[in-house]
Amino acid sequence: MTNSKSDSIKVEGDTPAQRLLALLEVIADKNQFFTLQSLGDETGLPKPTLHRMLQQLEGSGMLQREADNRHYSKGSRLRRLAENLLLNDTVHGARHAVLSQLVEEVGESCNITALSGGEVLYLDRVETSEALRFYLHPGSRVPVHCSASGKLFLAQMPPAQRKRLLGETSLKAFTSxxxxxxxxLEAEIEAVHQAGYAFDDEEFLPGLICIAVLATNPNGGKSNLGIAIQAPVMRMSREKALECLPALRRAADAIAAIDNGAMPQSNSHKQKIQEV
Incomplete structure (x- = not known):
């Protein structure tokens, strides 16, 4: 069936390279061979434009032509790229292991977050085995002003930067x-800055409490990595959440150590090691 233009998958980007990457994302999602015609129907791209893009991807080894010379499939270079990503994504795997250990220790769902624009992005999450839980999968975004990690990210900013970011973000009421x-909010952020941890006390979702800390930036300065524990209020109070703070901080230190180990050393640092 041919897609209508309104149903077409958008292949967009500000530069030719970005549009090629967007097309590659569409192709990577396929589990069968495809033709110029079928891909054109799917994306709505003009045939001459699409033909040129496919030639570029084929020439770089990202795609290959099948025996009938009409169908395309993923090329050896693209497959190697996918394999290398899986084999070498040790940082994500190591972080996930720390998160899993934290969930086992505190018995509640935990996540790793980062600041993305004016929102908090969930990078990873491990759910509790408890029947009652809140599902927020990796890739979820939550408002910066009513999330525990978001308050920590805001607390690192100079007041002018914070005011500018919040001025572009509606301080919407999600709960009472x-x-x-x-x-x-400024008074709350100042308290967070002094304490080194933050709460979301049913501020984003009714019945959900969250406590978060930041993982130290291995290069010093601001951190863009938050670690949080989330639980229903029927199982966790602020007082009980504070009892989990030492475990949360140990997890944050472990993740910071993982990130530090993944950072390439400068030449001067290497020289110092060689001289010791």
């Missing part, structure tokens, strides 16, 4: 506990 007054 959401801080929607800029002054009240």
């Amino acid at each position: 506990n959401t801080l929607t007054d800029f002054g009240a």
